[in-house]
Amino acid sequence: MDPRMAAELTKQVQATPSQKRLQIVVGDFVKAELPYFDVCIFNTPYKISSTIVFCLLSHRPLFHIAILMFQQEFTRHLVAQPGSSLWSRLSANVQLYAKVDHIRDVKRNNFRPAPQVKSSVVRLVPRDPPPPVKFEEFDGLTRVIFSCKNKTVWATFLHAGVISMLENNWRTVTDNAVDFKDYISELTESTDFTEQHAVKMSVNDLLKLMLVFHDKGIHFA
Numbered sequence: 001m002d003p004r005m006a007a008e009l010t011k012q013v014q015a016t017p018s019q020k021r022l023q024i025v026v027g028d029f030v031k032a033e034l035p036y037f038d039v040c041i042f043n044t045p046y047k048i049s050s051t052i053v054f055c056l057l058s059h060r061p062l063f064h065i066a067i068l069m070f071q072q073e074f075t076r077h078l079v080a081q082p083g084s085s086l087w088s089r090l091s092a093n094v095q096l097y098a099k100v101d102h103i104r105d106v107k108r109n110n111f112r113p114a115p116q117v118k119s120s121v122v123r124l125v126p127r128d129p130p131p132p133v134k135f136e137e138f139d140g141l142t143r144v145i146f147s148c149k150n151k152t153v154w155a156t157f158l159h160a161g162v163i164s165m166l167e168n169n170w171r172t173v174t175d176n177a178v179d180f181k182d183y184i185s186e187l188t189e190s191t192d193f194t195e196q197h198a199v200k201m202s203v204n205d206l207l208k209l210m211l212v213f214h215d216k217g218i219h220f221a
């Protein structure tokens, strides 16, 4: 590893008020039962980047800080902000649970042999306490919203596949005989986000939208 990078990572770790314990886990990271840890420094296998991020964020007790290296393109999504073309389901899902900052890009020639892809290092600090939102529910909403990220929220919710998925969820908890398309159409028009495009919706906007649906008994997972 580049000595400057090593020095920077060491500084990050030393700035962390942790009990400095080293944990060694042998096996498949995704399947392993992770022990308690404060700090995670990980040159991740890039093909399982998002699995790793969500494994870490769902781990309890919460860790304090993670310094992670990923493929550069992936990190651009992790740190993207609403309004950017890179703002995506991944960005919103991760930023709901963690503050993510870009630390630095790593050039190909910092490795021997030089890999095909560029890398970047990010810092992930979980929100503590974590928001009281079920991951599957928020992910269900972002799956819908970002399926048509340049359409308006109103248009997205009137898509036949979306209506049918939400209606199935809804019918499992209600006997209400109203026409679901009318129900959801009125509901969507009543929000502040009708004309909003997914690409501009912040995590808070998405949470507000999710609560509007929950108030009417509609769930995304």
Ligand SMILES: C[S@@+](CC[C@H](N)C(=O)[O-])C[C@H]1O[C@@H](n2cnc3c(N)ncnc32)[C@H](O)[C@@H]1O
Pocket: 027, 028, 029, 030, 043, 044, 045, 046, 047, 048
């Ligand atoms: C340091 S990582 C990644 C290197 C580089 N960032 C990449 O993606 O090619 C490479 C190492 O991770 C290991 N590895 C791959 N998948 C893994 C998994 N699910 N759990 C634990 N280790 C894994 C591989 O065996 C390999 O030794």
